[in-house]
Amino acid sequence: MHSQDHTWITTPVTAGLLRGALDLERTARGVLPHRLPARARAQCADGQLAMAESQPSGVRLVFRTRATAVELDTLPTKRLYVGAPPRPDGVYxxxxxxxxxxxxxxxxxxxxxxxxxxxxxxxRPGSVGTCRFTGLPGRDKTVEIWLPHNETTELVALRTDAPIEPAPESGRSVWLHHGSSISQGSDAASPTTTWPALAAALGGVDLINLGLGGSALLDPFTARAMRDTPADLISVKIGINLVNTDLMRSRAFAPAVHGFLDTVREGHPGTPLLVVSPLLCPIHEDTPGPSVPDLGALGEGKLGFRAAGDPAERAAGKLTLTAIRDELCRIVAQRTADDPHLHYLDGRDLYGEADFAELPLPDGLHPDAATHRRVGERFAALAFADGGPLSPPSARRGSSARRTV
Incomplete structure (x- = not known):
């Protein structure tokens, strides 16, 4: 499977070589990184969640080496949508x-x-393939391989032409973020150019990305995973998936938000915690969900979504993005009386009406690569800059920046 022009050293992939995963499952071939722990996965049989949390957004191999060539054997799981053009292969x-x-x-x-x-x-079962990097500088260096944010990736073998060792901790603050497919990376160009990865790089922090496509649903098991994960800075982006799935009415929403935040606070009582409301999404600003495939667009070979709810249903408590933003703002204002480290960010400050006019959402729901860059830059400027709600004070840096698997 691998090229013969190097003397290869095979190193087992262990938790000590990974960043950004909360669990590592042994498989028949190798290991499978997970972004939710086994106990959380056991509490929900939803196939969408299983797919999303096993797609390693923000997960990367990190090691020190003098190697000039690296090979990584993996078994990816790629998605093919019937009637739509093939998706590009996941990027390393x-x-x-x-x-x-x-x-x-x-x-x-x-x-x-x-x-x-x-x-x-x-x-459809498939075979193992190889990602190969050559021509690396022959000096001692830190190598990171960021795994595809949108492909479940079983790690089979890691080969180098010189020994490797785990990289020391960076000393940077650890930022734990939870959100929807937009936070997972949706249609970003690569794993380091999802908006959270870009924001983390600009902010000088280490990312743990719990962006879960279709699955930012205020699930208690996700809150417990966040509670139990060491972090210096935390953000939670709430809203779009609750409308997408038409999961709950307004009566359930506020108590669920309080419960989620209460659980996170059990493990992080004084950690800066930023609640982010939804980015602008015109189809759902004032029209409830669920979101359904736009079969007309599919007939033209394109992926698209539309809102299937009726604005009149808002009176019965159906949620819209406008209603969710109003309620999140109220909830955070109420809680800050007792929680001075809790903050709120309106998602339209990251992507609003002027941005939609310039960079519309191609399928009605998900931002493209250029929009990911804009959102990442704005989040870094609003959250991580000096005086921002997630600005990482030097006294706090590295205080809990330890491995999560």
Missing amino acids: DLLVDGRPAGRGTVQGGTTLVIDMSRGTATT
Whole structure:
């Protein structure tokens, strides 16, 4: 499987080489990083959640080495939407001493065939492939391989042409973030260019990304995972998935938000905690969910979504993004009387009406690569800048910046 022009050293992939994962599952071939712990996964049988949390957004291999060549064998799971153009292969980003140094993909792998018009998904087994990076500088250096943010990625073998050792802790503050598919990376160009990864790089913090596509639903098991994960800075982006799924009415929403924040606070009583409301999404600003596939767009070979709710249903407590922003603002204002480290950010300050006019959402829900960059830059400026709600004071840096698996 691998090239023969190097003397290869194979190193087992262990938790000590990974950042950004909360669990590491042993498999028949190797290991599978997870972004939710096993206990959380056992409490929800939803296939969408299982797919999202096993897609390693923000998860990266990090090690020190003098190697000039690196090979990583993986078994990816790629998604194919019936009627839509094939999605590009997931991207592996290489960083050397924190700077971009290469980009690769893995051919083959398992395919998950999703028929949105029928609501079905079938799996086609596939084979292991290899991502290869060569021409690295021969000096001692820190190498990071960021795994695809949108492909479940089983790690089979790691080979280098020189020994490797785990990288020391960075000493930077650890930022734990939870949100929807937009936070997971949706249609970003690569794992280091999702908006949270860009924001983390600009803010000088280490990211743990619990952006879970379709699954930012105020689940108690996610709150407990956040409670139990060491972090110096925390943010929670709430709203769009609750409307997407039409999961709850207004009566349930506020208590669920309070409960989620209460649970996070059990493990992080004084940690800066930022509540972020939804980015602008015109189809759901004043129209409830659920979101459903736009079959007209699918007929033209494009992915698209529309709001299937009726604005008249707001009177019965159906949620819209406007209602969610108003309630989140009220909840945070109420809680800050007893919690001075709690903050609120209106998601329209990250992506609002002027941004939508310039950079519309291609499928009605998800931002493109250029919008991810804009949101990441704005979040870093609003949250991580000096005096911002998540500004990392030097006294707090590295206080709990330890590995999570």
